[in-house]
Amino acid sequence: MEAAESTYFDLRNVRENLQEAKLDNDDVDLQSYLKCFNELNKFFTLIGNIFGFVSSELEGKIQILKDFLNKPDEAHNFLTVKKMIDFEKEHNLLQKDNYISGSRTLLRIHRALEFIQAFLKAINGLKEDEGTSGPCIDAYNCTLGNHHPFFIRTGAKLAMYTLPIKHELMLRVCGSEDEIQKAEEILPETLDICSEIYDRIQRIYSERNLLSLP
Template structure:
């Protein structure tokens, strides 16, 4: 029996990443946040080529933020190296360069540090579209609200005798009341195609290793809670900086 735990979607990983994301009282770490999206991409990849456009879209967004983070880190390293040479020079000249000793910290560690750093460096454009980390995060953030709504609906149990609704219908409905308003006509068409690929409940039960809706509810609601915590923190952080409508 060959098991490839890193290649297929696992709800436990998704949950672990989400739970690792909250930082201090009101912040969110970017690494686990993006890792949650990586895990969701795995879920989508198992559904076949129809939803390929969606996984590509998520990947392009996570890549933008990761690339920015990497560049910032490289810049930082260069700065430190420069600082060290300056310090050595200074020491040899025995003059005082202590002002340059302020510790540098990477801007892309958390959502709030990213917002702060990008604002301070004039990287956030409030008028025209750019690939700032903030506007990119906002796209993922809006999509996360859809996911939270969808999983919440999927996790609802019904009274005996009542019929459970199909995941693809729940997907469509929750999309229309959340993410659709931010999407162009083309994106909405792509979404409609994706709904068709949404598997039946039995698929989700297998995925989370349960047999009944009641058991599925327990697992799904745990994920919904974890998403909620992260979502709320990001919502507040973006809102505090007037970033909920970034173009």
Template sequence: MGVKSKAAAAILILLLFLGSLWLQGGLDYHWDSCLKGYNQVNKLNQLSNSSGANGAEVSQVLEGCPGQTFQVPLLLSHLLAAPAYTSDVLLQPYLSSWDELVKFMDALGPMVGLISKEIESKTTIIRQLALAAEDGPEAELSPDVHPIHSASTEAGTKNSLEASQHTSAYHSVRSMIAVELNQGVVDFHHQTDSGCRTLLRLHRALLWLQLFLEKLAETPVAGRLRSPSDLCREAYQSTLANHHTWIVRRAAELAFIAMPERGFFFRLVCVQNQEELSVVLNRVVQAIGEVYDRTQKALEENGMLELP
């Protein structure tokens, strides 16, 4: 085998290793987008001035991007539907938000796509736990946790199923925490597939994506925009890298090298320039921040920020 073949094989092995270990201590178990850009200046201005908009209003403000899987209006609608009551997060829109974020990562290429597969495995765990709990005992909920009898008003069998999944113990972050503590399935010393531990891994990954998108939305410094690769690396180093082994951090660096250039993100979100991209991403970052902060508070109050 020649030198080039050996190098290619080594890179492939390393990427596969990254896919399975990307979120060690986090998720540790293991371009052709919208070609026809269009001007959304007026709609983006509406979006930037409507921070209190609900999911339906956001869908009216931002149009979908034809010809691609990831749709930023859909992501926003799920994120805005997730916060509930004073400090809770509904799991159905939370997991649906991750469905869109997985599409976003898949669009960045196969190297980052490997990471999204691990995230999908975690959302699947929580959904399966929700289904299994439908016939189980109800949790003794705290005063801030409210039972929900309808988590979705959208039509369709799939949405009805997803709604039914979260009308019981696993309808929200706090109700899931309550029932799993009550049933003793959260282990504070050993790795398990509990919903709380799985949520913590998703929670850490969400902070990484939030920071990356926030950096991607930044205005130029001295007239120069930094590369998405550098920005994603910085976001990683200050978030997920804190929970990873040395080898996983090195593998992550390799994945960032293949990050698309900034023009790709214009097409992915269907905008024409950095100013428009900033408006859209800042709204997404704001919505993610609300969900993240509520989840952080719930996990912290129950001593779950360092679950093994």
């Protein structure tokens, strides 16, 4: 019998799925990548309504890509990031009306990864009693904020001002002091893997001139 999934954030799941997402040909396994984001999305959900704008968007986009992977006749075209993008380009699907593009959807998730990576890196450098709102706003301004309209940016940053100090935030998402310690021990390694996956996907899109997909 499988153990019940924890309601708290488990950075070990993020690390393991990111490791499994790395393929030998500089590609990224899509299913493992999405499993990683299921856990990362839990992080934002546990923080509260502050990150509702990130969490709700991620859930919808993750489900779109899962639906592609669950279609028996199409799944083989969406197993990896390269396969998906090349398939949609070859069949002129990126600009097709009434078609929800997996490549476009993944690009939005990819941008969220940049923000998550920057925020977790900032948290890693804080003392236990230091506030997290300033570093979070800085991370947002340099990443996701560049892709959001003014009214979303304004609302998001106002909400971020309510973020607690580091220890309180970590307790909220990890659930116990013991789990906080475990997360902090593997956070640097996880950030390195996260950066590698982000760079891979960035290169894949850049080589195909798709970083500015509308």
